[in-house]
Amino acid sequence: MGTNGTITDRMVNGAPAAGRRRSRRKPVMWAARLETEAGDHDCVAFDISAGGAKLRLEARVALNRSVVLVLERFGPLQAETVWRRGTTLGLRFVDRPDAVRRMLGDALPL
Numbered sequence: 512m513g514t515n516g517t518i519t520d521r522m523v524n525g526a527p528a529a530g531r532r533r534s535r536r537k538p539v540m541w542a543a544r545l546e547t548e549a550g551d552h553d554c555v556a557f558d559i560s561a562g563g564a565k566l567r568l569e570a571r572v573a574l575n576r577s578v579v580l581v582l583e584r585f586g587p588l589q590a591e592t593v594w595r596r597g598t599t600l601g602l603r604f605v606d607r608p609d610a611v612r613r614m615l616g617d618a619l620p621l
Contacts, residue, residue: 536560545600546579546587547572554600556582559615561608563590566600578602585614 541556545568554568564580572578572592580588580602588611590602604611 536565541582541584543583544581545570545572546581547576549573556580561604561611561615563593563601563603564588566602567598568600569598571595572600577605580604588614 536558537560539556539559541559543554543556543566545552545554545566549572552568552570552572554566556564556566558565566580572595574592574595576592578590578592580590582588589605591605592600593603594601606614
């Protein structure tokens, strides 16, 4: 908590500090597509939680932008780009965590 009683936004090496995560992350290796205002990009989701995902993609995608992560098996998830390190991009899902859990269902217990 910050001195004014709010949660501070701390980043570690360009990624959210582990203490900020509200959902458990699960390792995956799913082909996906990231839809951005600049076009669509093939990517691989290799870490996912009810709060967001970590992707690997070659395209440079701007931070703090609205995007859609399309997972073939599950459909689209509205998200925001929040951090990038090389070819790794972090997303925060816009949908509520319980809605993401319902969408992913039994394929990934979150």
